Amino acid sequence: MAQDRLKNIRDHYDIVVIGSGLAGLTGANVLAKCGHSVLLLEQHHNFGGLATWFRRKGGHIFDVSLHGFPVGMIKSCRKYWTREIADSIVQLKGIRFDNPQFQLETTYERADFTSLLIERFGIARETIERFFDTARAMDFYDDQSMTTRQLFEQFFPNRSDVARLLMEPITYANGSTLDEPAITYGIVFSNFMSKGVYIFRGGTDKLIGLMKAELQRNGVDLRSSCPIERIVVDKGRVKGVIANGRHITCKAVFSNANLKRTVRDLVGYEHFDDKFAEAAQAVRLNNSSCQVYMGIRKGETIDYIGDLLFTSTAPRFDSKAMRAMDTTSRTFSMYYPDTRPGSDRYSIVSSSNANYDDWASLTDEEYQEAKRRLIANTLDSLEKYIPNIRDKLDHVEASTPKTFEHYTQHIAGATFGTKFEGLAVSMDLSKQVPGLFHAGSVGIIMSGWLGAINYGVIVANEVDGFVSSAAEVGEAMA
Numbered sequence: 001m002a003q004d005r006l007k008n009i010r011d012h013y014d015i016v017v018i019g020s021g022l023a024g025l026t027g028a029n030v031l032a033k034c035g036h037s038v039l040l041l042e043q044h045h046n047f048g049g050l051a052t053w054f055r056r057k058g059g060h061i062f063d064v065s066l067h068g069f070p071v072g073m074i075k076s077c078r079k080y081w082t083r084e085i086a087d088s089i090v091q092l093k094g095i096r097f098d099n100p101q102f103q104l105e106t107t108y109e110r111a112d113f114t115s116l117l118i119e120r121f122g123i124a125r126e127t128i129e130r131f132f133d134t135a136r137a138m139d140f141y142d143d144q145s146m147t148t149r150q151l152f153e154q155f156f157p158n159r160s161d162v163a164r165l166l167m168e169p170i171t172y173a174n175g176s177t178l179d180e181p182a183i184t185y186g187i188v189f190s191n192f193m194s195k196g197v198y199i200f201r202g203g204t205d206k207l208i209g210l211m212k213a214e215l216q217r218n219g220v221d222l223r224s225s226c227p228i229e230r231i232v233v234d235k236g237r238v239k240g241v242i243a244n245g246r247h248i249t250c251k252a253v254f255s256n257a258n259l260k261r262t263v264r265d266l267v268g269y270e271h272f273d274d275k276f277a278e279a280a281q282a283v284r285l286n287n288s289s290c291q292v293y294m295g296i297r298k299g300e301t302i303d304y305i306g307d308l309l310f311t312s313t314a315p316r317f318d319s320k321a322m323r324a325m326d327t328t329s330r331t332f333s334m335y336y337p338d339t340r341p342g343s344d345r346y347s348i349v350s351s352s353n354a355n356y357d358d359w360a361s362l363t364d365e366e367y368q369e370a371k372r373r374l375i376a377n378t379l380d381s382l383e384k385y386i387p388n389i390r391d392k393l394d395h396v397e398a399s400t401p402k403t404f405e406h407y408t409q410h411i412a413g414a415t416f417g418t419k420f421e422g423l424a425v426s427m428d429l430s431k432q433v434p435g436l437f438h439a440g441s442v443g444i445i446m447s448g449w450l451g452a453i454n455y456g457v458i459v460a461n462e463v464d465g466f467v468s469s470a471a472e473v474g475e476a477m478a
């Protein structure tokens, strides 16, 4: 890292935020608005974490994780960011499913799903209403022993087609399986069902640009290409961070880096009691992802075929098969010109779930070959919806779990954080090491754009309480 990335940096801040994912950015903004001095250090040259984009020759721009989020983003962005950001959020209405069990199009809202379940799947209205109400009523403090599989069996016994309709998009969205606690499903599914699926009009580049401007207005010191090497803990309390060999002191650290990396590498297990360190070690990571980015040549157009296409030739929903290297289950996200008003360009991004180990164990040659196969299979599958798609493209490339690991430093390229047990570890860090906080994709329910933003706010409020009460104690003793 070039030394001048830390040019004019102060020796001390109230809070250092590690990482600029949506939780880190939002936490930094809330804390700065509370009046604290905040330094945000991001290891990558861009801000946004997984909420990112990249440009390619030929005028192409690709969004990595702008596929859809729940309506709650509007409220969160208005409250914790700006009206301009909130006002750019728009609904996607064409959500398509195409698999051997059913083909349908939906707005992915409760009323539409209810009609589909009655008319296409023959389920009684009363059962559907009870299912929606049960899912809606679930919260973190509920019994966590019931799994999503059991929830579906209770309401829709032996209906693998219904389970697929209800589960497949959620598996794409956060990597969860039928064996997670049912509350993780209930919370995420109900968030989407309340009013459908939304995206940010203008693209991720515009969103992160607006967020950066707001952070600067609120006085956050923002630095990119600055990896944190260590969180300094002395006499059991957080004292600062080390970046590029330089010690910057602070009252609290808000880590948006991967939870397990924060505990293991940035702090070190020796600073936690044995039981907590064991619990942190035992936290399971969620899976990773593969994507194929397809840029349509300038001047070419494609007809509207829906906004999000969940496609698969697998006979039934199977989360393990969805992560396999030869999976046929993928989501196509269609970006028409109105994604970026004023543009006349089209692009398509295909996303699938993936196991890190499948990709990390390959030789360089095998890895390149596997990427070529991924691209070829993806284009073959897309031909069904856009005949001659290959003739319309002038750019195509793929990313794999190794790509995600490289750009975010998340262990095993985990793109959706941790399984449910990660949430308790994340929330209890400051009880172990005063001044140490974490926010970012954990516990399934805190992942995704909305989950990350909302968790960033919750943790920022805790950090504010911690730093403010430490200041009061200091004043009282002065």
Ligand SMILES: Cc1cc2nc3c(=O)[nH]c(=O)nc-3n(C[C@H](O)[C@H](O)[C@H](O)COP(=O)(O)OP(=O)(O)OC[C@H]3O[C@@H](n4cnc5c(N)ncnc54)[C@H](O)[C@@H]3O)c2cc1C
Pocket (backbone or CB within 6 Å): 018, 019, 020, 021, 022, 023, 024, 041, 042, 043, 044, 047, 048, 049, 050, 051, 064, 065, 066, 067, 068, 069, 173, 226, 227, 228, 229, 256, 257, 258, 289, 291, 351, 404, 407, 408, 409, 410, 415, 416, 439, 440, 441, 447, 448, 449, 450, 452
């Ligand atoms: C392919 C894909 C598609 C997705 N699609 C959607 C979608 O459609 N809708 C949705 O809601 N969500 C989606 N998500 C999930 C969503 O993008 C993430 O849950 C969310 O953006 C994660 O935010 P976060 O705050 O947890 O941090 P992250 O985005 O994970 O960012 C963490 C940041 O910390 C930085 N960092 C790590 N270590 C250090 C260090 N030592 N020093 C400094 N910086 C460090 C990283 O570089 C990174 O910038 C998708 C994710 C993927 C991968």
